[in-house]
Amino acid sequence: MASQTQTVSAPDHDITFEKIQQLRELFADAPEVGRKALENVLGELKSQAGDTPPPPIESAGRVGARLGKRSELTIIVPLIPGGAKRLRTFLQLLGGNLSPGATKVGTLHDMRFVFLDNDTKLLFATSFDGDWDTYIDDFVALIPDYLDIIDSAWEGWPGIRSPEAKDYLVKHQITAEGWFVAHPDLTVAEIDRLKRIGKAVDEFLDKVQ
Amino acid sequence: MSSVNELAAASVALAITLDLNEIQATVLRPRPAPYFGTHALLRVDDAQAGRAFLRRLIPHVDSAAAWWTAKTPWLAVGISYAGLQSLGVPQDSLQSFPEAFREGMAARARKLGDVNLNDPKNWDQAYRKGQVHIGLSAFSDSEEDRRRIVGIAREQLQGFSGVSVLAMQDFGAQPGDRNSLGYKDGIDQPSIEGSGVDPLPGQGEPIKAGEFILGYPGESGFPLPMPQPDILGRNGTYVGFRKYQSRVGAFNRFLRAHGSTEAEQELLAAKLVGRWRSGAPLTLAPDIDDPALGADPQRNNDFNYSHDPRGRQAPFGCHIRRMNPRDTKLTRLTDVKLHRLIRRGTTYGPPYDPNAVSEADDEVPRGAYFLFISAKAMATIEFLQQEWINDGNFIGIGDERDPIIGLHDEAATFTIPKDPVRRLVRGIETFNVLRGGEYFFMPSLSALKWLGDLEN
Numbered sequence: 001m002a003s004q005t006q007t008v009s010a011p012d013h014d015i016t017f018e019k020i021q022q023l024r025e026l027f028a029d030a031p032e033v034g035r036k037a038l039e040n041v042l043g044e045l046k047s048q049a050g051d052t053p054p055p056p057i058e059s060a061g062r063v064g065a066r067l068g069k070r071s072e073l074t075i076i077v078p079l080i081p082g083g084a085k086r087l088r089t090f091l092q093l094l095g096g097n098l099s100p101g102a103t104k105v106g107t108l109h110d111m112r113f114v115f116l117d118n119d120t121k122l123l124f125a126t127s128f129d130g131d132w133d134t135y136i137d138d139f140v141a142l143i144p145d146y147l148d149i150i151d152s153a154w155e156g157w158p159g160i161r162s163p164e165a166k167d168y169l170v171k172h173q174i175t176a177e178g179w180f181v182a183h184p185d186l187t188v189a190e191i192d193r194l195k196r197i198g199k200a201v202d203e204f205l206d207k208v209q
Numbered sequence: 210m211s212s213v214n215e216l217a218a219a220s221v222a223l224a225i226t227l228d229l230n231e232i233q234a235t236v237l238r239p240r241p242a243p244y245f246g247t248h249a250l251l252r253v254d255d256a257q258a259g260r261a262f263l264r265r266l267i268p269h270v271d272s273a274a275a276w277w278t279a280k281t282p283w284l285a286v287g288i289s290y291a292g293l294q295s296l297g298v299p300q301d302s303l304q305s306f307p308e309a310f311r312e313g314m315a316a317r318a319r320k321l322g323d324v325n326l327n328d329p330k331n332w333d334q335a336y337r338k339g340q341v342h343i344g345l346s347a348f349s350d351s352e353e354d355r356r357r358i359v360g361i362a363r364e365q366l367q368g369f370s371g372v373s374v375l376a377m378q379d380f381g382a383q384p385g386d387r388n389s390l391g392y393k394d395g396i397d398q399p400s401i402e403g404s405g406v407d408p409l410p411g412q413g414e415p416i417k418a419g420e421f422i423l424g425y426p427g428e429s430g431f432p433l434p435m436p437q438p439d440i441l442g443r444n445g446t447y448v449g450f451r452k453y454q455s456r457v458g459a460f461n462r463f464l465r466a467h468g469s470t471e472a473e474q475e476l477l478a479a480k481l482v483g484r485w486r487s488g489a490p491l492t493l494a495p496d497i498d499d500p501a502l503g504a505d506p507q508r509n510n511d512f513n514y515s516h517d518p519r520g521r522q523a524p525f526g527c528h529i530r531r532m533n534p535r536d537t538k539l540t541r542l543t544d545v546k547l548h549r550l551i552r553r554g555t556t557y558g559p560p561y562d563p564n565a566v567s568e569a570d571d572e573v574p575r576g577a578y579f580l581f582i583s584a585k586a587m588a589t590i591e592f593l594q595q596e597w598i599n600d601g602n603f604i605g606i607g608d609e610r611d612p613i614i615g616l617h618d619e620a621a622t623f624t625i626p627k628d629p630v631r632r633l634v635r636g637i638e639t640f641n642v643l644r645g646g647e648y649f650f651m652p653s654l655s656a657l658k659w660l661g662d663l664e665n
Contacts, residue, residue, distance in 0.1 A: 069602075106541035129602070134592060141428060141544040163434055189540035189602050 055184060063173040064132070068184025070109065073132055074125045075172045076116065083153030084119035090149055101146040107135070107188055122153070129187040133166065226403030227273075227418055227425065231444035231653040234271035235285035236422065236582055237404055240395065240553060241350035243382030246282075247359045248555070248578055250335050251343040255371025256297040256665075259342070262372045263296070264661035265365040266345075269358070272654055277406050282349030282358040285580075286657065287448045287649025289313065292342030297665050298441075305437040306650070309587035310447065313338060314646040320591045322599045327616050327643035333452070335376040336645030343372075344450055344649050346555075346580070352381070380555040380578060388554065389455040389575045390613070390640065391478075391561035393488035393503055397510050397533055399549040411511035413535070416546050422446050423584050428546055433584050436650070441660070444653030447586035449550075451579045451646040453614070457562060458570030460640045465566065467634055477634070480625050481612040483527035490529070495522040520626040525604045528613040531597045540605050548592055553580035576641060587648055614641050 020042060027038050058066045065072050079087075091098070091113060102108050107129040114123040139147060140160050151157050158164040186194070229237070240246075253259035263286075271283035288296070290311045293303060309317055315329040315338045323329060335341060345362060349355040366372060388394040400408035402415035403425070419427030423435045424443035435442035468474035475498065479485045485494065487503030492512040494502055503509055513536045517523055523530050530537060534545055558575025565573070583589050596602075599616055601609035610616065612623050621637040652660065 104542050106539075130595075134596065135541060135543065137429075137547050138542055138544045141547060142542055161429060161431065187602050189605055190607060192540070193605055193607065 057179060059175075063170050063175050065176050065179055067179060067181045069129050069187050070127055070181050070184050071130065071132060072125070072127045072176050072179050073169075074123070074174050074176055075169060076121055076123050076174065077157075077172050078155035079115075079120055079122055079153050080155050083155075084115050084122070087113070087122070087150065087153045088115065098146075101143055104143065105135075105139070109188060127181070129189075136160070224403065225405040227401075227405075227422065228444055228653075229273045229276065229405070231655055232273040232422060232446075233285055233651050233654070234273050234276055234283045235346065235348065235553060235580065236446055236551065236651065237273040237276040237401070238283070238348075239398065240348055240555065241279060241281050242386050244348060244350060244555070245352050245355040245379075245381045246346060246348045246555060247355060247377060247379050249345040249359075249362070249377045250341045250375040251345060251366075252340060252373050252375050253292060253295040253342045253371060254373070255369075256295060256663075258369040258371025259292075259296045260661050260663055262365060262369050263657060266362070267654065267657050267661060269361055269365070270654065270657060276404075279350065281351075282347055282354040284358060284362060285346045285348070285651065287344040287346075287450070287651045288660070289341050289344070289647050289649055291339040293650065293660075295342050296660055297663050298660070299663075299665075302437055302441060305435075305442075307434070307585075307587055309591065310648050310650065314449070314451075314648050317587070317591065321594045322616060323594075323643055323646075325616065325618075326639050332643070332645040333376065336452070336647060340375060341647045344448070344647070355379075355381075378557055378578065380557040383556055383560040387486070387561055388556045388577055389457065389558060389561055390460055391563065392482055392484065392486045394556075395552060395554050396484070396488055396506075397529065398551060401551075409510060410507055411513075414546070416549060419584060420547070420549070421551060421583050427584070428544070438659075441652065441656045443656070445656055446582055446584050446651050448649040448651050449579075449581040449586045449590040449646065450649055451581070452644045453576045453579070453641040454574065454644045455558075455576040455641050456571040456638065457565045457573065457575065458567050459638045461563065461566045461570075463636055463638065463640075466636060480524055481527060481623065483523040483529035491523045491527075492517055521628070524623070524625050526601055526606050526609045526612065526623060528611055531604070531611050532593070534597075534604065537604065539603050541603050543603065548589055548597070549583075550586065550589055550593075551582040553582065554578075555580070576644070582651070610637075612637050612640070615639070616643075 023038065023042075027035050030038075055068060064074075094101075098111060102111060105128075109127045109129075111124070111126040114125075115121070116123055144160070147160050151160060156168065158168055183191075253262075266284070266286065269284050270286055271280075290303070290306060290313055293306075303311070309320070314321070314323075315332070315336065318324065318327075318329050329337070347355060347358045347362065349358060366374070383389070386393055398412070399421070400406075400412040400415040401418050401421055403418050404415075408415055417426055417428045419425040419432050423445050424432055427433055436445070464474040464477055468477045475486070479491055479498070483492075484490050485498040485500075485503060487498055487500040488509050489499045489503035490509065490512055492514065493499070493508070514523065514530070514534075515536055518538065520530075525537070533549070534543075539545075555578045556576070557578065559573065562570070581590055598611040598614055601607050606624055609622060609624060615621075617637050617639045621635075623634045623637050625632040625634060
């Protein structure tokens with residue numbers, strides 16, 4: 001949506017100056033190679049100061065970051081005993097990529113499942129279009145089994161139908177400090193549409209030759 | 210013949226599982242045809258006076274018992290969060306209401322996309338945050354009965370200095386039961402399981418009552434969270450009340466700019482909505498209007514989009530395909546049964562004038578008050594505003610918005626799929642501007658009594 005893209009005013013020079021000072025102080029006792037690299041990058045950034053600044057990262061509701069039409073969600077949840085093994089085997093059954101369930105959702109750009117600390121914790125990271133809870137009732141209605149297989153491995157999970165589910169996620173969610181998105185204005189549906197248009201244009205060009 | 214009678218004629222007695230004596234009539238009873246009525250917005254400054262007023266009003270508030278009969282007139286009452294506070298509802302009970310309801314519609318503007326032209330700072334004075342406490346609506350099938358029931362409501366207000374009227378607005382049927390942009394409206398309503406009436410053709414599978422009325426299982430099999438205590442929440446529901454001003458001049462200028470003959474303009478008007486102004490759906494009457502079809506409740510909603518998967522008849526972005534996509538293939542995993550609302554549209558002001566083309570005509574007070582009713586009205590209205598009204602991504606048309614009730618910027622477009630190539634219409638404006646709104650809780654009759662009998 002056009003109204004969601006915002007332009008930022010030029011960065012406040014005092015704040016930038018302060019941040020650079022702080023960085024130099026933090027790097028003062030860093031290894032020589034890091035100190036040098038910092039100065040090189042600062043020099044490079046200075047020469048790009050006139051360029052248009054990138055769109056700012058916004059908050060995606062209570063936790064998480066949002067960039068244009070995209071949001072990110074990173075959670076680290078404790079697993080119940082045996083949970084990691086069940087989940088890993090299930091993921092392997094699907095070739096590790098959770099298709100077709102995930103494709104059906106239509107808003108997911110990517111998801112990753114990483115087991116930590118001897119299979120006692122799961123790091124789950126995803127990026128998707130819009131707010132995560134907009135379609136939550138639809139997910140529960142239409143792909144409840146996928147959700148339940150995954151989240152039944154989580155320690156203390158109240159269940160996706162519980163009013164406390166949101167609080168659980170918020171409690172375990174960690175907002176990304178840095179996040180790059182090549183096309184923050186493109187949703188999965190838009191990418192699909194552009195691919196279709198590209199193909200149609202090629203077919204058209206072949207025909208007129 | 211009123212639509213209520215037609216409904217009764219079409220009905221087959223089904224098992225009634227709802228407590229119709231408790232549910233307010235407006236939740237289930239459609240507006241009569243023709244219809245006459247009045248909305249009143251009240252403010253309660255003294256809890257005792259407010260409760261005494263409620264107690265006097267209750268005998269005149271109708272239940273949904275035999276809602277399919279054309280019994281009129283009737284009164285409906287809704288109470289905002291500020292209203293519940295002003296009536297002295299205990300704190301733990303107040304906290305049991307959903308967050309969006311507690312914040313109120315004006316405070317949820319960002320979530321609702323009510324910005325720019327639709328920003329609450331541009332709303333009528335009465336709707337500024339926390340002002341409206343009680344919403345009272347009278348529905349009738351005659352002007353005479355409307356006056357009588359409004360008189361009765363007024364009598365109950367006599368002698369209370371602690372309850373004041375912020376705004377009053379009469380509404381009523383336009384000639385031919387049209388709305389302020391000249392369309393027959395209010396045709397497609399969700400069918401509710403256990404309400405006692407068979408769905409009309411095309412109304413779709415009945416939806417679980419808990420989606421619309423608190424205390425019954427919803428589509429998930431479980432009831433939605435309900436305000437406490439039980440007597441307050443059960444058989445109640447929520448109403449999203451929104452006042453729109455129709456910019457009739459802008460709408461007519463748009464039609465004239467993009468259609469050189471009256472026939473072209475009417476076809477464009479039909480493409481925007483998905484129905485001809487007569488109510489005939491494009492899916493059943495794609496090329497020329499069929500007024501007899503539009504007027505027939507057995508036929509005018511009896512369709513799906515299985516034969517129009519590319520939007521050649523009803524464009525993907527038209528108003529009715531957005532508000533109820535039926536079997537349209539959507540880009541996102543969606544259960545279309547979860548995003549329906551019971552709609553009570555009430556048109557106010559002078560009838561649609563096809564020759565009104567000036568900017569002054571945009572400011573003539575005419576438009577519609579909508580009551581959007583659901584057990585999760587706040588969440589559903591926010592969903593619709595974000596996803597189905599002010600976006601096109603869900604249906605694969607990028608940033609395009611609802612041409613009738615969307616909020617538009619200057620670059621707005623409307624795509625009409627066509628062979629060999631689509632027609633892209635520019636110059637869409639915000640044809641209906643939001644002028645106010647609030648969330649109301651519509652309590653059961655027992656809950657109204659509970660509220661009236663509160664002590665402190």
